[in-house]
Amino acid sequence: xxxxxxxxxxxxxxxxxxxxxxxxxxxxxxxxxxxxxxxxxxxxxxxxxxxxxxxxxxxxxxxxxxxxxxxxxxxxxxxxxxxxxxxxxxxxxxxxxxxxxxxxxxxxxxxxxxxxxxxxxxxxxxxxxxxxxxxxxxxxxxxxxxxxxxxxxxxxxxxxxxxxxxxxxxxxxxxxxxxxxxxxxxxxxxxxxxxxxxxxxxxxxxxxxxxxxxxxxxxxxxxxxxxxxxxxxxxxxxxxxxxxxxxxxxxxxxxxxxxxxxxxxxxxxxxxxxxxxxxxxxxxxxxxxxxxxxxxxxxxxxxxxxxxxxxxxxxxxxxxxxxxxxxxxxxxxxxxxxxxxxxxxxxxxxxxxxxxxxxxxxxxxxxxxxxxxxxxxxxxxxxxxxxxxxxxxx
Amino acid sequence: xxxxxxxxxxxxxxxxxxxxxxxxxxxxxxxxxxxxxxxxxxxxxxxxxxxxxxxxxxxxxxxxxxxxxxxxxxxxxxxxxxxxxxxxxxxxxxxxxxxxxxxxxxxxxxxxxxxxxxxxxxxxxxxxxxxxxxxxxxxxxxxxxxxxxxxxxxxxxxxxxxxxxxxxxxxxxxxxxxxxxxxxxxxxxxxxxxxxxxxxxxxxxxxxxxxxxxxxxxxxxxxxxxxxxxxxxxxxxxxxxxxxxxxxxxxxxxxxxxxxxxxxxxxxxxxxxxxxxxxxxxxxxxxxxxxxxxxxxxxxxxxxxx
Numbered sequence: 001x002x003x004x005x006x007x008x009x010x011x012x013x014x015x016x017x018x019x020x021x022x023x024x025x026x027x028x029x030x031x032x033x034x035x036x037x038x039x040x041x042x043x044x045x046x047x048x049x050x051x052x053x054x055x056x057x058x059x060x061x062x063x064x065x066x067x068x069x070x071x072x073x074x075x076x077x078x079x080x081x082x083x084x085x086x087x088x089x090x091x092x093x094x095x096x097x098x099x100x101x102x103x104x105x106x107x108x109x110x111x112x113x114x115x116x117x118x119x120x121x122x123x124x125x126x127x128x129x130x131x132x133x134x135x136x137x138x139x140x141x142x143x144x145x146x147x148x149x150x151x152x153x154x155x156x157x158x159x160x161x162x163x164x165x166x167x168x169x170x171x172x173x174x175x176x177x178x179x180x181x182x183x184x185x186x187x188x189x190x191x192x193x194x195x196x197x198x199x200x201x202x203x204x205x206x207x208x209x210x211x212x213x214x215x216x217x218x219x220x221x222x223x224x225x226x227x228x229x230x231x232x233x234x235x236x237x238x239x240x241x242x243x244x245x246x247x248x249x250x251x252x253x254x255x256x257x258x259x260x261x262x263x264x265x266x267x268x269x270x271x272x273x274x275x276x277x278x279x280x281x282x283x284x285x286x287x288x289x290x291x292x293x294x295x296x297x298x299x300x301x302x303x304x305x306x307x308x309x310x311x312x313x314x315x316x317x318x319x320x321x322x323x324x325x326x327x328x329x330x331x332x333x334x335x336x337x338x339x340x341x342x343x344x345x346x347x348x349x350x351x352x353x354x355x356x357x358x359x360x361x362x363x364x365x366x367x368x369x370x371x372x373x374x375x376x377x378x379x380x381x382x383x384x385x386x387x388x389x390x391x392x393x394x
Numbered sequence: 395x396x397x398x399x400x401x402x403x404x405x406x407x408x409x410x411x412x413x414x415x416x417x418x419x420x421x422x423x424x425x426x427x428x429x430x431x432x433x434x435x436x437x438x439x440x441x442x443x444x445x446x447x448x449x450x451x452x453x454x455x456x457x458x459x460x461x462x463x464x465x466x467x468x469x470x471x472x473x474x475x476x477x478x479x480x481x482x483x484x485x486x487x488x489x490x491x492x493x494x495x496x497x498x499x500x501x502x503x504x505x506x507x508x509x510x511x512x513x514x515x516x517x518x519x520x521x522x523x524x525x526x527x528x529x530x531x532x533x534x535x536x537x538x539x540x541x542x543x544x545x546x547x548x549x550x551x552x553x554x555x556x557x558x559x560x561x562x563x564x565x566x567x568x569x570x571x572x573x574x575x576x577x578x579x580x581x582x583x584x585x586x587x588x589x590x591x592x593x594x595x596x597x598x599x600x601x602x603x604x605x606x607x608x609x610x611x612x613x614x615x616x617x618x619x620x621x622x623x624x625x626x627x628x629x630x631x632x633x634x635x636x637x638x639x640x641x642x643x644x645x646x647x648x649x650x651x652x653x654x655x656x657x658x659x660x661x662x663x664x665x666x667x668x669x670x671x672x673x674x675x676x677x678x679x680x681x682x683x684x685x686x687x688x689x690x691x692x693x694x695x696x697x698x699x700x
Binding site: 005006007012013014025026027028115116117118119120122123124125126129189191192194195248338339341342343344 | 422423426427428429517518520521524525591592594595598599600601602603638643667669670671672673676
């Protein structure tokens with residue numbers, strides 16, 4: 001049978017962001033896949049260089065609405081790494097609470113969307129309702145349902161009031177029965193088993209080869225989590241488990257996200273009850289010249305920021321690497337060999353976030369791409385060579 | 395007389411009831427999902443608005459087929475509902491073999507969707523149309539087997555009137571073992587014929603956008619939508635005639651008739667809200683495996699008189 005091409009994107013009801021998958025299909029079977037991003041590049045890294053370190057936090061938070069804590073967390077850690085300083089204990093705990101709250105709502109969001117992609121709109125709407133509770137919690141803590149604006153280099157901007165803690169703890173407790181019911185409904189559904197088990201398998205070797213991150217790697221048996229590997233915040237002072245499964249299929253990725261929600265609830269509750277007293281901010285004034293890196297385990301995997309300072313009040317270079325950048329290429333290993341129906345849920349299973357991942361694409365007025373990967377590597381090497389010559393380095 | 399049935403019952407009444415039914419379906423779905431749901435006239439607004447929109451015929455399509463497909467499917471549904479109403483209201487309107495005609499006509503909406511999909515020349519529509527074809531092959535066998543049950547029960551009669559009058563004398567077939575099994579099979583087949591979850595595989599919004607309908611806009615889409623709404627009334631009506639003794643509209647029996655229809659509609663809505671979409675090969679295996687098995691058991695039970 002003749003091979004034909006099925007486009008998913010750039011505008012498609014599957015995923016709300018602009019991305020372009022070209023599926024080469026033989027009948028219903030996918031034989032090859034190609035991914036193109038770059039439809040929504042906003043030049044955040046360049047913009048960040050034009051703002052002061054404090055203003056950049058505000059900008060970085062707006063890279064992505066769902067990871068609106070992960071990016072500031074990694075960025076502030078990178079800036080603190082330049083000096084280097086340790087933030088006060090209380091600030092660490094508050095950061096951990098906000099980050100885990102974000103993980104709960106992000107995992108619930110993925111679960112809802114996964115239901116929607118499978119045509120299970122009841123799960124979609126029910127999880128959406130459940131997610132409202134956790135957004136209320138975030139509103140009580142930070143004043144915002146999303147984009148919490150809690151982070152700044154050297155600490156946090158807003159304290160958690162003592163009178164809010166019992167209210168929040170009660171609300172967090174109230175979602176546990178609903179999550180339990182949801183977990184039971186999803187894990188016991190025979191049709192979901194039929195649709196998700198053994199689909200889109202990413203083996204352990206492939207996960208290592210593609211440098212998969214977060215739940216995508218943990219579902220394949222690669223125990224990789226920045227919170228455990230290089231603890232920061234309050235993660236080393238809380239009892240929690242890293243969830244790792246072995247099969248690497250879509251089902252395991254779903255199970256990991258459901259179980260991680262429980263771990264996050266555990267962490268938030270522990271941090272709220274054991275919140276230490278003290279300062280919340282170091283009031284950093286000057287950033288010395290130097291460079292720093294910061295990592296944070298975002299809901300989708302490790303977010304990584306690199307910041308270089310030249311002694312002024314603005315970053316000289318700011319580099320963002322979001323987890324989807326590493327997870328997206330795994331579709332090359334997972335999608336071929338499955339049908340178009342499976343392809344959609346496999347693509348969604350990495351919980352892709354394209355606005356975090358966006359890279360620049362150079363196109364002419366006809367929409368044709370002018371540089372491919374090799375060209376860009378060549379351009380980058382030429383630039384490095386010319387910089388080296390300018391600086392007099394051999 | 396037939397022209398009255400065709401226009402008043404077959405088209406107008408069925409369309410009105412179908413639009414109301416689709417509102418009930420959407421409203422119940424919304425309430426199940428903690429949403430508010432659409433206002434009562436929303437299905438009407440949708441159809442009227444679509445009728446006023448520009449019809450875009452894609453360049454690469456075969457134009458005559460593309461335009462004809464919705465009308466073909468629509469007219470088949472009008473014919474079916476005319477036959478059903480004519481039989482339900484007056485038993486003397488029946489003719490030998492009308493049940494065979496209805497089974498044939500009920501396959502035409504699916505074929506029309508396939509035609510439109512293939513004619514539009516869009517790769518997504520092509521995939522959707524080929525899925526529709528596979529699904530049709532899947533559910534048609536148990537569908538016909540299950541329809542054999544009332545035929546056998548009423549003494550091997552191929553007239554709807556005989557089936558109705560037999561039930562009027564001896565009680566509905568749905569009260570007997572074989573009738574219950576056949577009804578279960580038929581409800582599942584109806585779910586697939588209506589293209590609702592878990593069998594909305596041909597349209598699968600998040601996979602292939604709208605499948606065969608992806609290139610349709612304006613009047614063509616409106617006619618397809620109206621066809622689906624009318625099927626939402628016609629197919630349960632067919633089941634009521636076959637298994638629940640038809641609908642009567644005298645005095646208190648109106649309430650009873652409405653109850654029969656609403657019961658089937660609720661079952662369909664519940665199935666569609668408690669399941670994710672199947673894959674096409676799983677749907678085929680489901681219909682050819684367990685569903686056909688149940689249908690065969692029902693036929694055997696009907697033959698031995700249960």
